Amino acid sequence: MYENPVFNIGLTHFLIVSALLAAAGVATILTKRNAIGILIGVELVLNAAAINLVAFNRYAWSQKIDGQMFAIFIVVLAAAEAAVALAIFLNYYNIFSSIDVEKWDELRG
Amino acid sequence: MPLLAQQSDVFAPAAPFLFYALAALTVLSAWSIVFSQSIVRMSVYLLMTLGGAAGFYFMLSAEFLGAIQLIVYVGGTLILIIFGIMLTSKNPFMQLRPATWEVFVGVFLGAVIAGGLILSVAKTAIDVSRAPVPTDYTRIQTIGHALLTKYLVPFEVAGVLLLVVMIGAAFLARKRAVSGRS
Numbered sequence: 001m002y003e004n005p006v007f008n009i010g011l012t013h014f015l016i017v018s019a020l021l022a023a024a025g026v027a028t029i030l031t032k033r034n035a036i037g038i039l040i041g042v043e044l045v046l047n048a049a050a051i052n053l054v055a056f057n058r059y060a061w062s063q064k065i066d067g068q069m070f071a072i073f074i075v076v077l078a079a080a081e082a083a084v085a086l087a088i089f090l091n092y093y094n095i096f097s098s099i100d101v102e103k104w105d106e107l108r109g
Numbered sequence: 110m111p112l113l114a115q116q117s118d119v120f121a122p123a124a125p126f127l128f129y130a131l132a133a134l135t136v137l138s139a140w141s142i143v144f145s146q147s148i149v150r151m152s153v154y155l156l157m158t159l160g161g162a163a164g165f166y167f168m169l170s171a172e173f174l175g176a177i178q179l180i181v182y183v184g185g186t187l188i189l190i191i192f193g194i195m196l197t198s199k200n201p202f203m204q205l206r207p208a209t210w211e212v213f214v215g216v217f218l219g220a221v222i223a224g225g226l227i228l229s230v231a232k233t234a235i236d237v238s239r240a241p242v243p244t245d246y247t248r249i250q251t252i253g254h255a256l257l258t259k260y261l262v263p264f265e266v267a268g269v270l271l272l273v274v275m276i277g278a279a280f281l282a283r284k285r286a287v288s289g290r291s
Contacts, residue, residue, distance in 0.1 A: 009125055014169070015227075015230045016227050020136045020139070020227075023226075024140050024142060024219060026219045027140075030219070031207050031214075031215035031216070037151055039190065040142060040151055040155050043182075043186065043190075047162045047182075050162070054169050060235065065252060067171075069263075071166075075178060076271070080270055080274040082186045083189060084278050086192070088281060089193060091281060
């Protein structure tokens with residue numbers, strides 16, 4: 001049974017899942033009008049990259065932990081970036097009274 | 110010898126089932142975010158996607174990372190996103206719908222990216238080493254030791270970054286005189 005590549009879970013399976021997640025993230029960034037929806041799409045892309053890194057670490061370089069360390073820093077940076085992005089969105093919401101990105105049509109100096 | 114079940118042969122038959130269950134959860138939730146209309150539903154689907162990713166980390170012998178994902182990403186970043194939704198929604202059932210052609214273009218571009226990545230992965234013979242996973246693979250001692258020796262600079266820089274982000278976000282979101290546009 002494990003000779004069938006469908007059941008022998010290898011590196012390729014995880015890379016395909018990561019590719020589908022990245023595609024979903026890009027589609028979310030492109031189609032959402034809610035600014036927080038765009039932020040959710042960015043989180044999806046970051047998660048796809050982290051799964052990719054950990055899969056490569058486990059399969060192609062299993063004596064080291066560098067992929068996991070990179071993924072840990074991805075988690076940290078995603079949290080920091082979400083905080084700053086939400087602070088900026090709050091400012092835009094206060095100025096334009098809407099979270100719709102199509103209404104955000106002016107830069108404030 | 111199945112690659113994923115090298116560490117524990119007892120669970121060897123469960124590896125494909127577990128992988129496909131987690132993959133279905135993660136990928137279906139992620140694509141539900143694309144087609145969802147309500148921002149709160151998108152947050153719930155993101156929660157399921159992040160949980161599925163944490164399951165993948167546990168499968169890939171990165172248990173510490175899986176725990177960090179659940180604590181920091183689900184319990185921190187997702188909660189932050191929900192706070193943002195609460196603070197910026199005038200109408201809880203408001204739906205911002207993009208035009209249909211925009212959805213088609215977005216999904217088409219996502220499919221192009223997915224197709225390109227999957228084709229490049231499927232056509233490449235990736236040399237996967239057969240080395241078994243060492244027994245101290247994800248011991249906290251290994252990760253802690255690496256954080257203080259090999260990854261010391263990123264560790265300290267991440268600390269400074271978090272301090273700057275705390276100060277910056279608190280300053281950006283401070284209360285000020287309301288200047289709404291009519």
